[in-house]
Amino acid sequence: MIIDGKKTAAELREELKKKVAELKSTHNAVPGLTVILVGEDPASKIYVKNKEKFAKEIGMNSEVIRYPANVEEKVVLNKIKELNEDKKISGILVQLPLPKHIDKRKVIETILPGKDVDGFHPVNVGNLSSGYDSSIPCTPLGCYLLLKKVEKNLNGKHAVVIGRSNLNGKPMTQLLLKENCTVTITHSKTKDLKAECNRADIIIAAVGRPKLVKGNWVKKGAIVIDVGINKTDSGIVGDVDFDEVSKVAKAVTPVPGGVGPMTIACLLSNTIECFKKLN
Numbered sequence: 001m002i003i004d005g006k007k008t009a010a011e012l013r014e015e016l017k018k019k020v021a022e023l024k025s026t027h028n029a030v031p032g033l034t035v036i037l038v039g040e041d042p043a044s045k046i047y048v049k050n051k052e053k054f055a056k057e058i059g060m061n062s063e064v065i066r067y068p069a070n071v072e073e074k075v076v077l078n079k080i081k082e083l084n085e086d087k088k089i090s091g092i093l094v095q096l097p098l099p100k101h102i103d104k105r106k107v108i109e110t111i112l113p114g115k116d117v118d119g120f121h122p123v124n125v126g127n128l129s130s131g132y133d134s135s136i137p138c139t140p141l142g143c144y145l146l147l148k149k150v151e152k153n154l155n156g157k158h159a160v161v162i163g164r165s166n167l168n169g170k171p172m173t174q175l176l177l178k179e180n181c182t183v184t185i186t187h188s189k190t191k192d193l194k195a196e197c198n199r200a201d202i203i204i205a206a207v208g209r210p211k212l213v214k215g216n217w218v219k220k221g222a223i224v225i226d227v228g229i230n231k232t233d234s235g236i237v238g239d240v241d242f243d244e245v246s247k248v249a250k251a252v253t254p255v256p257g258g259v260g261p262m263t264i265a266c267l268l269s270n271t272i273e274c275f276k277k278l279n
Contacts, residue, residue: 001251003146003225009261012145013058016268020059023275031090031275032061033117033268034083036076038102039069044095047264051093054264060271061088073102077110084112090275091117093267114277117270119171128174135270140172142262143204143225150223150251151202154179160200161185162193162239163207168227172204193217205239215244224252227259 024030033055037048048064055062065079076094083089092115094107108116113123119135127134136144147154159181163169169185176183186196188207197203197217205213206227218224228239238255246252253259 001150002246003150003251003253003258005142005146005253005258005261008146008149009142009265012262012265013054013268016265016272017058019272023272024059027279029088029279030060031271032063032088033091033093033271034063034065034089036065036067036079036092036094038067038071038076038095038098041097044097048095051264051267055268055271058268060268069099071102073106076102076107080107080110084110084115087278089115090278091115091267091271093117115274117267117274119270120166125166125171128171131178135274136175136266137167137171138263138266138270139168139206139227139259140175141266141270142259143168143172143227144175145266146253146259146262147202147223147225154181154202157181157201158199159183159202159204160196162197162203162205162213163187163227165206168204168206172206176202176204203240207239209239210237211239211241213240213245215241215248218245218248220248221250222248224249225259226253226255229255229260 020030035048035051037044052062052064083092092111098104108120111121113121116124116135119137124134128136159176161169161172164185164187173183173185184196186193194217198219201222203222203224208228208230210230210232224240224245226238226240230237236256242254
């Protein structure tokens, strides 16, 4: 089974469109998402353009504030503080990566936790790890929803998460623990990654290593979620060798067309949830 992220994301956006219409009817207002984009990173520009497009498609207000790469840090921080106070804004997102002279941590911590649609603020990170209500980072949330499309009951499953980043690996682990999975987090210092993967019912790969996970790393019937996006001479590939793994796995996400579309759909979902809490 190929897990169709494009189709699932489109279905989720349709649900969100109905929710926005209901909120407009009830509150006479709609969620508003503001994205701050610093610099001219090509991937970031495409990503932000898609966020704006889909936000408008479901009836939300959407705004992109653009700054040149040499903008002073205090200008960005002051803009975030201004957006924190603006009642029309439900969600604030600062597109990463940022130029080196801007402190990413300072930027994330300046965003009001209740408007942190990326789920990166320490308050949201702490709430997620404690099992409390929080904004959940969009990529792991997308992975989780795709996983649940294949297997509704994850109770007792052994999951291997490849990569321990704050963006995906760590929050993904918290979501899997919440589902009563036994979770192994692996990384560059793991001694025998292949052996760890061979034991897994679920593999989540997010390390940026093209075709790292081979067919003989995956036991028959496992579910494999590929978060990697790697540019190679032969085009865009994931962290999973799709051709090999698709022959043994129960289900696998393609790259592109897997987790990517879900990330933006989950961002829109987070913005609606922030609107509801703020109102």
